[in-house]
Amino acid sequence: MSDSQPLVSAIIPVYNCDRYLKETILSVLQQTHPPFEILVIDDGSTDNSAAVAQEFSDSIQYYSQPNQGAGTARNYGTQLAKGNYFAFLDADDLWEKDKLTRQLQIFANRPEVDMVFGQMKNFHSPELPESVKQQFYCPPELIPGYHPGTLLIKREAFERVGSFDTQWKLGEFIDWYLKAMEAGLNSAMLPELVLRRRIHQTNTGSRDRDFRKDYVRIVKASLDRRRGKKQL
Template sequence: MSQAPGTRTPPSVSTVIPCFNGERYLGEAIRSVLDQDHDPLEIIVVDDGSTDRSAQVARGFGERVRLVAQPHAGAAAARNLGVQHAQGDVLAFLDADDLWTAGRLVRQLRVLESHASADIVIGHTEQFVSPEIAEPERLAFRFDPGPAPARLSGALVVRRPAFERVGGFSTALETGEFVDWYLRAEELGLVSVMLPEVVLRRRLHRGNHGVVRRDAQQDYLSVIRAALERRRRAERTS
């Protein structure tokens, strides 16, 4: 179809979905991206060595979803591999058990188009207990149901050159890799715009609730220490 004179070509968006044994929720996550009212849209599911039917779920969407596979290496490595295969001008991410909200992509892209200096557009997130969790088990899921500023990869869109300037997600971290990436982006002076509305719904379920691992705490401490050390080095050289 030819483009009308004077109209601007919308940016192409690549959405990367890392997935490890996520067959139960992956289809719903993919549909939340397909239901967005922005086109063209590229969805790349990176199968991180799953042993369930995750790959079959992704293949069930046909040509609308590209499936890339790797031996199990973690979410950070899976996102990085997805970016390597991505062709879009703008990058977006979604975990296999979470959901994008309706219309979020258009709203975020409008900010990028109207603010040339903006590199990143991020929004708020809300948590919800997965519907298959019945009472009284649901009572054990203690969380703030209200919207909160997101520090999750699924809540942002980023211009591809800006992402490449920061570099990929740290594969040395099992958790906290997005916080690490975001801190590095801020240190480089990337401009981020925070939208007030919810753009991501984070699912709480048996596989991700109530587990506060010692190694996870150590990962976040490592992220903070690394950021402080980079700041000290910058101050010494300034």
């Protein structure tokens, strides 16, 4: 495997998301730059997620683990992955078809870049009744996507930062991103849409509201690390 050849490992953690998983996998299979491999990591689903994933047995690699959270599933995916780039996608979200093509072009033109993000847009899942849609606001404009689903990162850059911290119920990606900034990773943000983020009644942020204090703890931990470095 040559470092100059962009081999993308696409990692999809799934937990009880059989309703959306097929569409998510198709959005990866339809990329204009196909991933080198697609790894679906089942985080102990009790619905039909396994059956949906296995419909694509010729195109994906399916693995399962006991339910431990999305961070643990992503970490497992990176341990299994053979590519020299990592990309992540939640099992209810959708990539735009040229996501990887656009991001790999940035790496080709700017070799100093370690990771590339892109814009994202929230959308209401079609099955939601209007009364529920009104409870979840979806901004019409694009949003800079500091989100695992928009990220494409060089393997060696990811390994410099380390795995996702699984102590957090919410915000493990924010924690990882702050550590990436502390480690000096060079990032780029595409102006184009790369991810459509599905809003539905069982989004993790809606389901696990009691753990929103994790965000505050994550930011405080980052500030403490930065202060510690200044004092050395």
